[in-house]
Amino acid sequence: MNDLASDITKWLMQRPAWQQEAVERQLKKGDLSDSDIDEIASMLKSSTGPIPSTTPTFSGLQGVGQNSEALRLVSIGDIQGIESLKPFRPLDFGEGNLSVIYGHNGSGKSGYTRILKRICGHPRANQLRHNIFEAPPEKKQCTVIYQVDSDIHEEVWHADSDPIDRLRVVDIFDSEAATFYLSSETDVTYTPPQIALFEQLSDTCNRVKALLKREQGELVVALPRIPAEYVSTPTAISYQSQSLHKLPAAVINDLKSWTQSEQKNLDDLLYRLKTPDPAAVARQKRQIKVHVDQLVSRIMASSEALGAEQIQGIRNKQQDALTKRRIATEAVKVQSAQLNGVGTETWRALWEAARKYSIGEAYPGREFPATNEGDRCVLCHQDLGPDARKRLQEFDASIRGTLESAASNAEETYTKALERLPTWMTSVEITAVCTAALDDSWAPVLTEFWAQVQLSCKRLKLGDPQEQAMPIATPAENIERLQSYSDTLEAVALQFDQDASQFDREKAADIKLNLEAKRWTAQQESSIDEEIVRCKKVAQYDKWIASTNPQAISKKAGELAQIAITEAYVQRFNAELGSLGAEHIRVTLNKTRTNHGVVMHKLQLAGASTTPSVSLVDVLSEGERRIISLAAFLADVGDKPHIAPFIFDDPISSLDHDYEWRVALRLSQLARDRQVLIFTHRLSLFGAVEEAAKKMGDSWKKDNLVQRFIRVYQGISGHPTEEVVASANTKKANNILLERLNQAISAGSKNGPEAYERDAQVICTEFRKLLERTVEDDLLNQVVKRHRRSVQTDNRLGALSCITPKDCQLIDGLMTKYSAFEHSQSSETPVRIPEGDELRADLDRL
CATH class of the missing domain: 3.40.50.300 (P-loop containing nucleotide triphosphate hydrolases)
Structure with a gap:
């Protein structure tokens, strides 16, 4: 056995440290408690648990299992409610x-x-039962006495309780x-x-495994159940994966994220799926695109027209016109002029009015001014004298001169520049364009922009009398948004053009459903993170549980x-x-x-x-x-x-x-x-x-x-009794019958002959059986026996020589006399029961 212990020790030194610890405890304590299993399981889960240790000695292997206690059963009694036993x-x-x-x-x-x-x-x-022919008992118990070495133990044992460990x-x-x-x-x-x-x-391995499985079972799934309509989607399959923690990081991130682009795709799909006439929608989208493009063009044109350089150009034209007019006005002031203000704007307006009246009414078909002999002034209707005619001719010459022409051209250029200023959108127009092409969020943006345009235009047209017109910066971000929206409208229109001819609604419905599932899983981000942590723990438990395999x-x-x-x-x-x-x-x-x-x-x-x-x-x-x-x-x-x-x-x-x-x-x-x-x-x-x-x-x-x-x-049943005649040796059996006879005689003396005969008849029957056994055991010295196949002669045959005819006659006579009590007899030959003295004499003779 020493070689066996050495072989076991060598094998154990190669086992994981947690199993080595289990063996050490088994050798010291025998059966391990639940706390032992808890500590061994904790050791298995530690970093050193799976690695063999070099410190165990397993010294208890040499003397384990020795037990010198001697156990004996002494008695069992006081049986209540068990089987039919009630001794x-x-x-x-x-x-x-x-x-x-x-x-x-x-x-x-x-x-x-x-x-x-x-x-x-x-x-x-x-299972122990009570006597089924009686009512259920109140108690089912018995008393057991047993001995361990020299110590006597008595326990009352209940039939439904655990066994007695000893x-x-x-x-x-x-x-x-x-x-x-x-x-x-x-x-x-x-x-x-x-x-x-x-x-x-x-x-122990199985107990540790059971503990680990219980702990693993307490790691409850953290994920909410995905709605039934999504269970067959690719997203749901990933979401419900038993190895969620093993999925690629990209797949997990995809489960947890939901972008604006995906929301837009979902909205588009929902719109496309509920659209009965894709071609009509395509036309509608392009009409909206026209409004958007026109708005973009108008905004950009206004921004360009009211840029800093353009505003300065208008101001330059204004200044040029003013300057040239002043020069022209100065030039019109001829020596013959009798009044001030000749050449001013008012004077020129009067001059031009007089021109129109002269050409159209006073002197039609003739050039202005009419200065022939006899002509009258078109304003005062007086005859024109030589001085007046000369003065009018000088005025006309001045007006028709180079300076006047330059001043007029500059003023016309300035006027046209003002006329080219952009028109701003009214609140009605803004509301209309938001309703037709945009949404209400654009109304304040457009209102603010066109208010700036309006203010700048008004100031420019007024010639910046008090505050100068401010340049309008191009709203690049809003332009980009509108252009992107325009592109999207075109893309949507193209998509609906395609849908009109080859839209796969079933496939689109599947994509839509998967997007909805993805939107739902993204809302479970924290639960997914918790489930990944749980799955990693479960996987770790799987490894620990696998290590408990006792193969x-x-x-x-x-x-x-x-x-x-x-x-x-x-x-x-x-x-x-x-x-x-x-x-x-x-x-x-x-x-x-x-x-x-x-x-x-x-x-x-x-x-x-x-x-x-x-x-x-x-x-x-x-x-x-x-x-x-x-x-x-x-x-x-x-x-x-x-x-x-x-x-x-x-x-x-x-x-x-x-x-x-x-x-x-x-x-x-x-x-x-x-x-x-x-x-x-x-x-x-x-x-x-x-x-x-x-x-x-x-x-x-x-x-x-x-x-x-x-x-x-x-x-x-179960009553212990004295040794019976049939089982006692012949000498003892004979004495038993003699004692019974004394009791029968006593009973007859007290209660009459019937009492004696009742007991005496049984004694006679037992006596007849005893006679058969005495032939086997005493007369034939147990050489042959009815219940034994073999004939045993070992030191037995010599005694047979002592048998005498008298012995045979005694046995034969008694057998004949008492056979009537063992075998049935004819009613014509009634059996007589011997008196007490006679029966005693026969017993004494035997």
Whole structure:
């Protein structure tokens, strides 16, 4: 075993640190508590947990599993509400190691066994019931007394409670155990502690896994459920991905973002999908585009016309006109002028009015001024004298001169420049264009712009009398917005042109639905971030849970168990077959698999020509099945280090006398070291165990063989009684009958002859049976017995020479006399019950 411990230590040093810690705790504490599992799981999740540590020593491997406590069952009694058992006094198992409890069928043997199976935590124990022929009891309990070394323990055990932990090491064989060993895969009840360590480590791994899965299950999904109409979209598929955290960053960012462009695309799709006449919409969009383009042109033209350079140009033209007019006015002031103001604007207006009147009314067809002899002034209608004619001619010459022409041209240029100033949009026009092509948000923008245009134009036309006109800057940002809007309108129009001829509405609906899904997921940005964190945690838990897989543990356990368990188990099974006289039965015990560190075995036919699926039950006889299952049970539990009782309930069912004798010998041998309790209804086994105990030595038999009897009374089973005549040896049985006779005579003296005869008739019947046994045990010295196949002559034949004719006559006479009480008789020959003295004399003679 030292080599085994060394091999296990070397293997454990290569295991993760958290498993090493689990083993260290198992060696120190045995079963691990929930807090131990919590701490081991925390270690697994740490950075050092998955890495083997070099510090463990596993020193406890050498001495683990040793147990020197001796356990004995003392008694079971005070049974209330369980099965049909209600004994008047406890069933005492005595102080010896070999106890045989005899009773007829229905006397309560199986009831006691079922209780013991539940108390001892037997894996195949059935639920205990109350007596179904009575009302449900208030209590279902019993009192169990057991001994551990020299300490006596008494416990009241309730039928619905857990087993008594100290009694879990008791092993029980009954018909259910026999079936189990024949038909099922079994793990060895006792596993060497170093190998059992692997089973416990595997269980620890499963407990850690269960804890991790519980913690993982608490990581609740953070994502809201996506609306049902979106579940089939590409966006929804990504959103609902079980590995959301593994998606590319671009995909995740796309799930969380929603741009103006995407909103516009969605709006366009919604509009296109609800548009029944795409061609009409295209025309409408282009009409709006015309308004927008015209507005852009007008704004740009106004901005250009009222730029700083253009305004300065107008001012320059104004100044030029003023200057030239002043020069021309000065030139018109001729020497003949008699009044001031000649050449001024008022004077020139008067001159021009007079010209029109002269040419049109006064002197039509003649040039102005008319200065012929006899002509009159067109204003005062007086005759023109020489001075007046000369003065008018000088005025005309001045007006028609170069300076006057330059002044007029400059004024005309200035006037035309003012006329070319832009016209501004009125509030009515602004409202109309916003309604037709834009939206209301443009109204204040346009109002402010055209107000500036209007102000500048007015100031320029007034000649900047008080405040100068300010240049108008080009609104580049708004122009860009309007031009972009114009381009969009054209693009939309083109799209609707295309829709009119080849629009795939189904595809567009899918795109629209996916955009809506994307808009919805973008609103869940924080939940998506939380879910990604959760998914990463879940993935980490998956790795931790995967590391708890006990496959490597099972593999190593299987390697070690092949030597330490399987080979030893098979050897014990074969040895038990030999001790029970069943080595000729063609069965073998084979290892089938290792499951979570537990090595499984199964009984199979040896050398069968058919497939391995043929069951033992289909081939072996009932007796062969019973002896094979008993050998498997003994091989399984026989090597346990615990000094604990064995319980057998009718172990010889279906066995012949040879197997019965072998079983009695083997159970007696088991009783050398441990307590063995045998429940049976077979007198033959009762006697065989007594014979087998003799082979262990008379002193051993005296110290260890305990014989108990149970019976049923008034429907209540399990009553312990005194030893019955049928089972006691002949001398003791004879004394029992003598004691009963005294009681019968006493009853007759008190209650009359009927009372005596009732008891005496039973005594006569028992006496007749005793006579048969005395022939076997006393006269023939047990050389032959009815319930034994063999003839045993060992130191017995010599005594037969002592038989005399007188002995034969005595037995023959008594047999004849008392046969009437055992066998039915004719009513014409009534049976006479002997008087008390006569019956006593016959008993004394025997």
